[in-house]
Amino acid sequence: MSVEDLSLVDETFFDQQVSVDRDQQIVVSLRDAFPEPAVILAANLQLTWTGPAADVSMIELASPDNDWHATLRITHDPDSCQTCVIRITVRGSVRALRQNIDSDPENCLLASDEFCTAAFTCQDDAPRLIGDSALAPPESFLLEPIYPLSELHQPPSALAPVCYRASARYECRIRSGQFCIDSPGGSSCSVHQDNEGAIDTCAPMLEAHPECTLSRSGCTESGIGHGDWCYVESHTYRCPESVVGPSVRIHTTQPCSGQIRCAGDDCLDQRFAEQSIDSLADGMAGMMIAQTYASDWQAPADPNRSAPAPPRLFPGKPYECRKALGGTIDCCDQTETSVESEWFAKFQRHLRRANATDSLARYASAGPHGSWKTLAESRNWSLDQLSKELTSGPETVSGGDNPVLDPDDGSIVGGSRLLQPMNDEFRDESRFDHMAEVGWACSVEEFDLANQRELGHCLSIGSYCHHQVLGACLDKRDVFCCFNSAASRTLRETIAGPDGAARGAFGTARNPQCEGVSVDETRMQSLDITDLKGRLARAGVVPSATDVLSRSSTERLTGSGSNLADGDRSTVQQRTQDRLGQILGADVRDALHAEGVAAIPSLTAHDHAGQLSFAPAYLQVAPGRVLIVSVLRQGTAGEVSVQVVPGDGGHWPAGMPAISETLSWADGQDGFQQLSLTIPRSAAGSFVLRLTNPSGGAVLYPNDQATVKLVP
Structure with a gap:
């Protein structure tokens, strides 16, 4: 520190003529005589005045208490003059300095x-x-x-x-102390010391992935000390991955020359004669965006509203993961599994079955079969049969006995069009299938985050220091908003705009805001679907060039071998021949009743009273915890109820009483009803719950059983 002497000796601080017609006060500031910043230490002032005034006095001396302001009081003498002019002078010495x-x-x-x-x-x-x-x-x-x-x-x-x-x-002691993590296999701890200088934990990643570019940087929340000194910085990088997709262009011609107008290709719009894989990938990504608008929303529950709250689109959930700053423990690693192709396969099944469910609802009052099956026997030929539709609505939707439209055992897939229940079920299945496979050593929630980041569902919000007794930032938390699909994440990122996360569009790391957005907020000028196209190609959803070129024109028209349908789907001609060859009159007659009964669940599932189903139908819970079981009603007409009882399969936990709970919905009420089960600490294995005795015309569809897996 250095000091510069600014002291003034015998200096004039005030010298003015003042007009006075009444008693008044004047304030003299000593600071005006010094440059900023100056420190005044002491002052010795003298006051002199001349003129027709009764008195001029210094009623308050300049001091540190009044920031070195002296106050003068002038007492007017009306006997001398109505308006008097006096001269006032304040001189003196001031000790002052400038501190650097x-x-x-x-x-x-x-x-x-x-x-x-x-x-x-x-x-x-x-x-x-x-x-x-x-x-x-x-x-x-x-x-x-x-x-x-x-x-x-x-x-x-x-x-x-x-x-x-x-x-x-x-x-x-920024990162000194004990760092512990809880995993499915138990708790483990390690001791860390601040035995080295500043470290760059991003350097190994950048060395391995030089294609990464800095997206944003800033001080980690709660990582700021005295004087806004930043101890822990967080850098977010964007690391593009190149996906090599198929490239093929197909030109279709119409070799139908003739003398009749338009018998050839002279009336065809040749703009659409060429097809390419690129345009197909664009179309598939665009279709997924449209499907996301229709299926990824929720209506917030608000007990203070008489009418339903407006829906919120593309809702997400906050997740966080831990890492020992500068240590070897990092629970923010991503997984490397086949989860992406598995998710898209489940998503496609979900949409096909949801569409079939909606279509079947339109045919709820129609018969299960058209005249095709009845006319297989000549004795059933009649004008009445010939006047009927060849196939019924349900047969048209299901394509006969199509196993693709059969619900998975214990799955919510296709039970509703909403995306969130399907994604939640996939998350639970992936946890069960892949956690042990990758040797996950952190918490279950952190595995869910890693899995969803691999799927491209998550958006980085920021980081914060989770303070402990030792080590102000030993436990660093990275925070994300995770959505129900890569398309949802793309939409939310676009809606937030450039640098939306950095500008606080999703809250802060300590207070993330991942809720859905209103319909008005979803208006966008443009949308970059490059990431979504790459993920579709990497997951094998976009057909390869070899597959496309190997198909005949008939196969392309009928969907044979298309990855958009099912890989073993035959052409229309082949399916028709196979069907005709299967028609045996007596067998058809004998099978009519069985086929009709088999079709009833898919038809009655959409009775006006609605359908009741476990949602989800696959649950995991640790022994000693409380299990929440949800049953979904789709439909609103009339009062309905259903019983939840133990089902067949697995082993009912010893020490847990058998249940027989009744869940009820009022007229006009739909949605979820829940019950809770306390799992004994000694329980192991799995057990099954079953829905039974539906009332009010409701049907059990698609999941009347739920499997509960007990995980350590």
Whole structure:
């Protein structure tokens, strides 16, 4: 610290003629005589005046208490004059200085904080003259000390005596302490020490992936110390992955020349004669965006509203993962599995079955069969049969006995069009299938996050320091908003705009806001679907060039071998021949009843009273925890109820009473009803729940059984 003497001796601070017609006051500021910043230590002022006034006096002396302002009072003498002119002069001497504090290195910390502790030692306290006397208490207490008062320092005070030069020793415990993680296999801990300088945990990633570019950077929340010093920075990188997709162009011609107008290709619009894989991938990505608009929404529950709340589109959930700052434990790693292709396969099944469910609802009042099956026997030929439709609505939707439209055992897929229940079920299945496979050593929730990041469902919000007793930022948390699909994440990222996460569109790391958006907020000028196209291609959803080129024109028209349908689907001609060859009159007659009964569930599932189903139908719970079981009603007409009882399969947990719970819905009510089961600590294996005794015309579809897996 250095001081510059700014003292003034016998200086005039006020010298003016003042018109007075009543008693009044004048304030004289000594600071106006000095440049900023200046520290005034003492002042000795003299007041003189001339003119017809009763009195002029200094009623308040300039001092540190009034920021060095002197107050003068003028007493008017009306007997001398109505308006009097007097001259007032204030002169004197003022001791002042300018204080300069610097450090080496520049901008180093000057105090302790929750990250570092500073111990100062004064190295120069030789007296300095300011004016005609040495700088000492109590005047020195008007200065800013170069280090704060503390018993850690030598001497504890930097102002008695005044210290002009000091050195500081900092002891920092940013990432020291014990770091523990909980995993399905138990708890594990490691001890970390601040035994090295600043570390760059991004360097290994950048060395392995030089294609990554910096997206945003900033100080980690709660990683800021004294003087806004940033101890822990967070950098977010965008790392593109190149996906090599198929490239083929098909030109279709119509070799049908003839003399009749339009018998050839002269009337065809040749703009659509060419097809390419690129346009197909664009169309598939665009279709998924449209499907996401229709299926990814939720209506928030608001008990204070008489009418349903407006739907919120593309809702998400906040997730966070832990990493030991500078250590080897990192629960923010992504998984490397086949989960992406599995998710798209489940998504396609979900949409096909949901569409079939909607279509079957339109044919709920029609018969199960058309005349095709009846006319297979000649004795059933009649004008009445010939007048009927060849196939019924349900047969048209299901394509006969199509196993693709049969619900998976214990699955919610196709039970509703909504995307969130399907994605939640997939998350639980992936946890069961892949957690042990990848040797996951962190929490279940962190595995869910890693899995969804691999799917491209998540958006980085930021990071924060989770403070502990030791180590101000040993436990660093990365926070994400995860949505129900890669398309949903793309839409939310576009809606938020450029640098939306950095600007707070999704809240902060400590307070993430991943809720859905209103319909009005979804208006966008443009949408980049490059990432979505790459994921479709990498998951094998876009057909390869070899597959496309190997198909005949008939196969392309009828969907044989298309990845958009099912890989073993035959052509229309082949399916027709196979069907005709299967028609045996007596067998058809005998099978009519059985086929009709088999069709009833898919038809009655959409009775006006609605359908009841476990949602989800696959559950995982740890022994000793409470299991929440949800049953979904789709439909609103009439009062309905259903019983939940133990089902066949698995082993009912010993010590847990058998249940027979009744769940009820009022007229006009749909949605979920729930019950809770407390699982004994000694339970193991799995058990089954079953729905039975539906009332009010409701049917059990598609999942009347739920499997509960007990995980350690």
